[in-house]
Amino acid sequence: MFFLSSVAGLWAFLTLRFSIPSAVCRDRSRLIVGRLSEFNTEGVYTHLRDSHGIWLVCIRATGQRRLMAYRATCTHLGCLTMWSQADNEFHCPCHGSAFDLSGNNLRGPAPRPLDVCTLRILDDDLVEVNTARTFRRGPGRALPPDSYIVL
Numbered sequence: 001m002f003f004l005s006s007v008a009g010l011w012a013f014l015t016l017r018f019s020i021p022s023a024v025c026r027d028r029s030r031l032i033v034g035r036l037s038e039f040n041t042e043g044v045y046t047h048l049r050d051s052h053g054i055w056l057v058c059i060r061a062t063g064q065r066r067l068m069a070y071r072a073t074c075t076h077l078g079c080l081t082m083w084s085q086a087d088n089e090f091h092c093p094c095h096g097s098a099f100d101l102s103g104n105n106l107r108g109p110a111p112r113p114l115d116v117c118t119l120r121i122l123d124d125d126l127v128e129v130n131t132a133r134t135f136r137r138g139p140g141r142a143l144p145p146d147s148y149i150v151l
Helices: 003-021
Strands: 032-037 044-046 052-061 065-073 080-082 089-091 106-107 114-122 126-135
Touching: 052 126, 065 126
Parallel strands: none
Antiparallel strands: 032 126, 044 052, 052 065, 065 114, 080 089, 114 126
8 A cells, every 4th residue: 555655646746746847947958158268269179069069169260260169960960070189170980071170061971061059148258059049051151140259
């Protein structure tokens, strides 16, 4: 009898727990990656690849330094890319695609550049990346203004 009432109590608790939205539950696709001043050095910041599937990159483009966030998945079949400091390229270990520092596809079966996440600056110069809002790049498509931050 005790076992049956314990199971019923646990079932009731779990039913109530997951039917009521949690006040502390936040949008996991939006993440604060640090202060803007932390990304002054040009190059690839690799610390968010395994935990969130993104690359933070500071590059010089059109005469200005930009902070960008690329999806770390290859545009061929969605494999997780790796950064090669020696080659200065992102590599897909599965099928041999390669992407340059700007995320453009260099070789392999990848049909287009790496996807770009949107970024914005919050109060206190905190940088927020929204991994749910991505921009699919292609030939002749300009980057939207919320896909990079000018440094």
